[in-house]
Amino acid sequence: MQSHLISRRSLIKSSLIGLACSAAPAIRAAEKDDWTETYDVVIIGSGFAGLAAAYSALENGVKSVLVLEKMNVFGGNSCINGGQISLAGSGLQKSKGIKDSPKLMEEDMLRVGQRLNHPALVKAVVKESPACYDMMVKCGVKFADQVIRLGGHSAPRTIFAENYSGGGICVPMHNWLKERGVEFRNKSFCSAVLTDKDGVVRGVEVEGQYDFDKKTHKNTYKVQAVKGVIFATGGWGADNEFISASTPQYSTLESTSQKGATSESVRMLLGLGAMPVLLDIYQVGPWATPDEFGAGAASIFADYIFAEGIMVDARNGKRFVNELASRRERSEAEMKCVDQQGKPVMPFGFCSEKTTVNRPGFKASFREGTVKKFDTVEALAKFYGAPLEPLKQQIAEWNKMVAAGKDELFGRPLDRRVELKAPFYAMRFWPKLHYCMGGIGINDQAQVISTKTCKPIPRLYAAGEITGGVHGLDRLGSCSSTDCLAMGRIAGRSVAANL
Amino acid sequence: MQSHLISRRSLIKSSLIGLACSAAPAIRAAEKDDWTETYDVVIIGSGFAGLAAAYSALENGVKSVLVLEKMNVFGGNSCINGGQISLAGSGLQKSKGIKDSPKLMEEDMLRVGQRLNHPALVKAVVKESPACYDMMVKCGVKFADQVIRLGGHSAPRTIFAENYSGGGICVPMHNWLKERGVEFRNKSFCSAVLTDKDGVVRGVEVEGQYDFDKKTHKNTYKVQAVKGVIFATGGWGADNEFISASTPQYSTLESTSQKGATSESVRMLLGLGAMPVLLDIYQVGPWATPDEFGAGAASIFADYIFAEGIMVDARNGKRFVNELASRRERSEAEMKCVDQQGKPVMPFGFCSEKTTVNRPGFKASFREGTVKKFDTVEALAKFYGAPLEPLKQQIAEWNKMVAAGKDELFGRPLDRRVELKAPFYAMRFWPKLHYCMGGIGINDQAQVISTKTCKPIPRLYAAGEITGGVHGLDRLGSCSSTDCLAMGRIAGRSVAANL
Numbered sequence: 001m002q003s004h005l006i007s008r009r010s011l012i013k014s015s016l017i018g019l020a021c022s023a024a025p026a027i028r029a030a031e032k033d034d035w036t037e038t039y040d041v042v043i044i045g046s047g048f049a050g051l052a053a054a055y056s057a058l059e060n061g062v063k064s065v066l067v068l069e070k071m072n073v074f075g076g077n078s079c080i081n082g083g084q085i086s087l088a089g090s091g092l093q094k095s096k097g098i099k100d101s102p103k104l105m106e107e108d109m110l111r112v113g114q115r116l117n118h119p120a121l122v123k124a125v126v127k128e129s130p131a132c133y134d135m136m137v138k139c140g141v142k143f144a145d146q147v148i149r150l151g152g153h154s155a156p157r158t159i160f161a162e163n164y165s166g167g168g169i170c171v172p173m174h175n176w177l178k179e180r181g182v183e184f185r186n187k188s189f190c191s192a193v194l195t196d197k198d199g200v201v202r203g204v205e206v207e208g209q210y211d212f213d214k215k216t217h218k219n220t221y222k223v224q225a226v227k228g229v230i231f232a233t234g235g236w237g238a239d240n241e242f243i244s245a246s247t248p249q250y251s252t253l254e255s256t257s258q259k260g261a262t263s264e265s266v267r268m269l270l271g272l273g274a275m276p277v278l279l280d281i282y283q284v285g286p287w288a289t290p291d292e293f294g295a296g297a298a299s300i301f302a303d304y305i306f307a308e309g310i311m312v313d314a315r316n317g318k319r320f321v322n323e324l325a326s327r328r329e330r331s332e333a334e335m336k337c338v339d340q341q342g343k344p345v346m347p348f349g350f351c352s353e354k355t356t357v358n359r360p361g362f363k364a365s366f367r368e369g370t371v372k373k374f375d376t377v378e379a380l381a382k383f384y385g386a387p388l389e390p391l392k393q394q395i396a397e398w399n400k401m402v403a404a405g406k407d408e409l410f411g412r413p414l415d416r417r418v419e420l421k422a423p424f425y426a427m428r429f430w431p432k433l434h435y436c437m438g439g440i441g442i443n444d445q446a447q448v449i450s451t452k453t454c455k456p457i458p459r460l461y462a463a464g465e466i467t468g469g470v471h472g473l474d475r476l477g478s479c480s481s482t483d484c485l486a487m488g489r490i491a492g493r494s495v496a497a498n499l
Numbered sequence: 500m501q502s503h504l505i506s507r508r509s510l511i512k513s514s515l516i517g518l519a520c521s522a523a524p525a526i527r528a529a530e531k532d533d534w535t536e537t538y539d540v541v542i543i544g545s546g547f548a549g550l551a552a553a554y555s556a557l558e559n560g561v562k563s564v565l566v567l568e569k570m571n572v573f574g575g576n577s578c579i580n581g582g583q584i585s586l587a588g589s590g591l592q593k594s595k596g597i598k599d600s601p602k603l604m605e606e607d608m609l610r611v612g613q614r615l616n617h618p619a620l621v622k623a624v625v626k627e628s629p630a631c632y633d634m635m636v637k638c639g640v641k642f643a644d645q646v647i648r649l650g651g652h653s654a655p656r657t658i659f660a661e662n663y664s665g666g667g668i669c670v671p672m673h674n675w676l677k678e679r680g681v682e683f684r685n686k687s688f689c690s691a692v693l694t695d696k697d698g699v700v701r702g703v704e705v706e707g708q709y710d711f712d713k714k715t716h717k718n719t720y721k722v723q724a725v726k727g728v729i730f731a732t733g734g735w736g737a738d739n740e741f742i743s744a745s746t747p748q749y750s751t752l753e754s755t756s757q758k759g760a761t762s763e764s765v766r767m768l769l770g771l772g773a774m775p776v777l778l779d780i781y782q783v784g785p786w787a788t789p790d791e792f793g794a795g796a797a798s799i800f801a802d803y804i805f806a807e808g809i810m811v812d813a814r815n816g817k818r819f820v821n822e823l824a825s826r827r828e829r830s831e832a833e834m835k836c837v838d839q840q841g842k843p844v845m846p847f848g849f850c851s852e853k854t855t856v857n858r859p860g861f862k863a864s865f866r867e868g869t870v871k872k873f874d875t876v877e878a879l880a881k882f883y884g885a886p887l888e889p890l891k892q893q894i895a896e897w898n899k900m901v902a903a904g905k906d907e908l909f910g911r912p913l914d915r916r917v918e919l920k921a922p923f924y925a926m927r928f929w930p931k932l933h934y935c936m937g938g939i940g941i942n943d944q945a946q947v948i949s950t951k952t953c954k955p956i957p958r959l960y961a962a963g964e965i966t967g968g969v970h971g972l973d974r975l976g977s978c979s980s981t982d983c984l985a986m987g988r989i990a991g992r993s994v995a996a997n998l
Binding site: 114115116117118119120241242244245246247248249267270271273275276277278279280281328332335441449451452454455 | 613614615616617618619740741743744745746747748766769770772774775776777778779780827831834940948950951953954
């Protein structure tokens with residue numbers, strides 16, 4: 001399988017604005033004795049949530065598990081994240097004598113989510129988090145010997161895969177599960193959920209040898225899922241057509257997700273009557289640039305521009321936001337930089353040479369040409385199409401505020417006082433969709449809730465980014481991994497127990 | 500019809516937590532020549548949005564319009580609101596020489612909505628708003644001779660029906676339309692949307708002589724809608740079962756809406772594949788009390804308690820929030836007052852006698868017993884079950900802060916410095932659901948968007964509180980009326996034009 005596991009680099013290269021909504025997926029009646037194959041459990045999606053669900057299903061006595069992945073490569077977005085995960089009470093945390101509690105982590109998640117989280121889901125995920133650590137260790141995942149306190153967390157509780165990549169978690173788990181008989185099938189698109197006349201989910205229809213780019217397939221077959229079907233298909237941030245229809249104000253936004261992050265599953269489940277929960281709430285990254293794929297080196301260096309440089313509106317050469325405001329606030333401010341027709345006039349940010357020294361992300365983004373060097377303010381203004389005099393004035397004003405230690409305009413904290421002077425290092429900014437905060441509604445047993453009955457849809461489960469409610473309106477860094485792994489485990493347990 | 504128009508009083512009396520989700524409404528195929536009746540346009544719901552849609556359909560040449568209302572009385576929540584509406588450029592505004600612009604009102608709505616509004620919808624509603632004034636005047640609506648600037652609005656643009664009630668708008672419009680041949684039918688529940696094999700909406704199934712309380716009906720018939728069907732059914736704030744399933748953290752909240760504000764229509768449209776937009780975002784009122792129905796006199800007086808008194812946690816006798824924080828913040832703080840089992844321990848607020856003098860809402864709420872008088876702090880503590888000594892201490896601390904002019908604890912502005920001393924006037928608080936911010940996704944032609952195709956569902960339109968996107972995450976006072984009337988007008992025009 002190693003050959004199928006995607007590299008971060010190759011995957012983010014293809015994460016441009018997604019293809020059009022594919023043909024609408026369907027819900028069809030399951031006809032008797034029409035099955036090509038039978039498994040106890042079918043899992044759609046092979047990232048963290050799918051892997052954890054498969055692990056937990058096996059652990060709870062399920063005999064046969066099929067994991068379907070529509071893409072050529074396994075692992076989805078989980079494989080290209082930073083391999084960090086926050087756990088309240090992991091073995092590693094305990095070994096370092098760190099004090100933490102589930103209650104504290106729950107409260108952190110609720111506060112950041114502005115209490116639009118579903119409390120029972122937060123509680124279930126946090127409670128399950130130490131077991132996620134044990135599971136990963138058992139599967140052979142190696143962790144760096146550190147526990148970090150990330151922004152917004154009240155305790156050090158974030159651990160890292162040894163290679164600082166989600167692949168460092170996906171690969172060992174995938175291999176461990178495969179050795180124990182879990183069937184993994186790539187290029188396999190779930191084209192329909194099959195239900196009986198009472199609405200009980202009985203299996204899925206699969207398009208085999210599926211080519212995501214061409215939207216073609218070689219064969220179609222039906223798989224019976226005796227115990228149930230688990231959707232662990234992730235988000236749809238790369239699906240520009242769906243996002244433009246549901247959230248038109250984001251129609252100009254590219255995504256940090258891999259190109260397979262499209263909406264087929266979420267639309268299929270809505271069609272089945274699944275409850276939408278904060279479905280059109282997204283985490284949007286103001287540190288993104290259109291000049292690299294996804295979130296690369298420049299997105300990392302951007303934080304240093306925000307802390308020591310300034311960001312200006314190319315239409316008038318002026319600052320327009322506190323560069324350290326909340327993600328949402330900065331993103332909204334960037335998106336207001338449009339022309340009369342509403343087309344983006346992307347703002348740019350820049351800093352002095354001093355800011356570039358030994359700063360993560362700088363070397364790579366400069367080498368790739370995403371961050372550019374300008375020897376004079378004239379060159380800077382010309383390249384980004386900003387009016388020269390106002391830009392000069394802005395720089396002079398900023399330097400005065402830096403000297404005084406106070407941002408009179410937007411109240412940005414000035415802990416790091418760095419004068420702006422040529423040569424300048426600059427990049428363009430435009431937000432990218434980073435995470436689908438909402439999705440399909442589930443209860444704390446990972447059962448999908450129906451809008452028709454206000455109760456679970458029998459034998460249908462979901463976990464991870466395709467669901468909504470765990471994070472509310474916004475989420476803490478690394479808690480998406482916690483959600484996927486913990487709720488995946490819960491889904492596996494529920495399906496095993498015939499819940 | 501006068502006899503059917505509900506009084507504010509009688510309606511809010513029945514706005515307790517709603518009945519269970521009714522039987523799931525259905526989408527069924529339209530069979531040929533199976534129609535009992537035929538109209539050009541069928542409108543579901545008889546509040547502002549439905550009335551404006553009917554008006555506009557007529558104005559644009561539609562020959563026959565049927566308006567269905569499931570309740571015994573016409574007018575829905577529109578009839579029990581305060582009869583206020585904000586318009587950018589109304590004739591009344593112009594006559595007073597007030598400067599305003601659509602751009603300014605749009606920006607106000609986007610700012611308050613935290614830019615989760617759909618910009619094209621905001622633009623369309625604001626642009627249509629002056630025409631709403633002309634329409635109401637033409638129908639004989641009488642307005643008070645004033646234009647007020649409400650909180651959050653950048654200009655005076657809010658006008659009031661002469662009787663300060665939505666009924667002052669609904670009644671004349673209803674009568675005007677009826678005189679011109681619009682057919683209004685109460686106790687008529689739309690039990691299914693009927694589509695042809697291509698998914699084009701062809702009509703509706705109606706349960707006649709529908710009894711909302713008993714969920715019974717006498718007959719069922721099918722109405723063909725030659726040009727289309729408009730959903731103007733309002734919100735579902737009184738549907739506790741649906742809200743508990745989609746937004747469990749609000750399961751203890753009653754509603755300020757009339758009892759008919761339930762979820763049948765929104766669930767029917769979701770089942771038809773309508774796009775959910777901010778569906779589970781609600782406006783929640785921290786000024787509500789469980790001791791009166793809906794939002795009555797005590798809810799009005801509550802603002803004076805917040806400004807000159809304090810609110811304390813009954814569990815410990817202490818203040819727990821800035822009593823003038825945002826609605827959302829205060830509501831969330833109130834909802835945190837629960838016991839170990841998560842059951843509400845409702846906080847209470849109180850003020851001195853000085854605060855009661857000539858204050859709106861006081862007399863009625865005191866007469867009704869919602870606001871109570873306590874001669875001593877001992878009596879106050881005992882009645883609400885708060886510990887006496889901490890409460891005494893809290894009052895002393897507060898009075899010190901009032902004297903100093905600074906709220907050291909929560910930074911509440913202390914413009915009005917009133918010492919707390921017996922006798923006290925007090926009431927309990929628990930938030931109520933006031934408005935469904937989100938709902939069904941539409942475009943700026945009021946066409947319902949499909950999750951299956953990312954395009955409009957042919958011949959299906961929606962307007963008003965059942966839709967999402969106009970207001971974003973929160974809304975300005977009186978802009979719901981604007982939304983209903985303006986988008987209703989747009990829906991009527993679209994259906995007339997066969998869009």
